[in-house]
Amino acid sequence: MAGTLIYAEVQKGEIKKGSFEVTSKAKELGGDVAVCLIGKGVEGLASQLAKYGADKVYVVDGPEYENYVTEAYVQAFKQVADTVSPAVILASATAQGKDLVPAVAARLGVGAISDCVDLKKEGDKVVAKRPVYAGKAYAMVEAVADPQVIAVRPNSFAVKEVAGAGAVEKAAVSLDASKIKAVVKSIEVAQTDEPDQTEAEIIVSGGRGMKGPENFKMLEDLAKLFGPTATTGASRAAVDAGWREHSYQVGQTGKTVSPNLYIACGISGAIQHLAGMGTSKVIVAINKDAEAPIFQKADYGVVDDLFNVVPALISEIQKVKG
């Protein structure tokens, strides 16, 4: 067994950034990089993966893959994995990746390492670093046998373009339909241009200190100034109050995010909130209570009333942008 096989995920007709991130990382770790791309009408996307380091892209394309159904995707991916016989399998730990990865691993008769934030090669092993106990500790984990199946938290690695074009091949896959028992009846996805919190590079988040749903408008305005890779988030207190939907919640019972910039407005920084955003690269806290625990995690803190700071920040950033 040698090289890496990556699961590339497609959503709304585009390959997810997390898939490019793991492709770039695989290239850096060394060895052949193969990618398995599954979906309906996805063949045309395959060449994009080569840009980030894929030597070969196996395309599984067909109407039966229009909606993600675990069993169908596991069967398809496993057949590609059997052909490639990789030493390492990587996927982005998106909602779909989290569903697929353990199922694939169990079908291959191996373990899996979830939601890693760093990978390092030691001989033939990839040692994965992952947060445990709500980010209060890190575990260094390795697999006992190949393939070493690893899911990586989105935004953990940079995407890097490389020279050279990878080959694209249609994979011959046959599904055992009798085993595909779950049927997707309907899918409802919010029509929004905002990235999902788990993938956003910038998150402007609000907590109980926002005082009401109407005030989140100002966080949305701030996020918009940062461009299309920015979105908003919320603490559980804001979600429980009904100010924001649960899909915005960051934390232990919400989403785990790792953006380049996390701005916490009126959020105290409870351990369960920190669990969801502690691996953010830069943390800014705006809170009027200098003793709020969020300041112990923040790289930059503004101790003041957010209702004065946020509007001023919006106009200052507008000035900087010219």
Next chain:
Amino acid sequence: MNTVVCIKQVPDTETLIKVQGAGIVTEGIKWVMNPYDEFAVEEALRQKEKMKAGSVAIVSLGPDRGIEAIRTGLAMGADTAVHVNDAAYYDKADPYATAAALAAAIKGLQYDAIFMGKQAIDDDAAQVPAMLAEMLGIPAITMVVKFEVAADKSTATVTREIEGGQAVVEVPLPAVFSAQKGLNEPRYASLPGIMKAKKKPVDVKTAADLGASEGPKTVVKEMTLPPARQAGKVIAGDDAAAKAKELARILHEEVKIV
């Protein structure tokens, strides 16, 4: 409807974690039932109550102390439990080995559905539901926020959380369902419930009794604490406007985001 609920005992989230070698110091920890597992127990109880028939069996892998979480589930209303009480197996168990032990314990039970939390908040792996389903040869539906079962118990129609939205999935039973927050509001154990739980049957087994001999497939080599973050910079300024101006400058020049 007969259901199995898999639960795990974990440190309370407020607990201070101290690392030691490849694990944590277990003294001084307050142990609780994994919060996501509470949704799973609640859903199983609601299904039984709705159908006015059936039973709820708890299955848990853990050392001696795990019995407390099992009793909590029984006090909420579950009928029976299997405690795979095997500290040696548990200490080394990764998600794969955990699923193998649970699968072995569940094989002897009657069930239409298996409920469990979407992840345990200690190692946050979120793997056991899918692996368990694979080992039992039944489908797994993860991240369930709504669960409905057909009157003849042949299928379930569930809503699961997906990125940016929700999907409605129909699946034949039996199947494994992993519970996401929002599925229900777990009940508290009542005092009579707690009294009754003490008399409910708990079948205690070792992994070897069940024929679960699968070793772990992943190993934790080391556990570390996160590096102490450098003391953050408190942005000075005469008023909010001055601080905001300085923050904008920092985002532009130091963080290079604007």
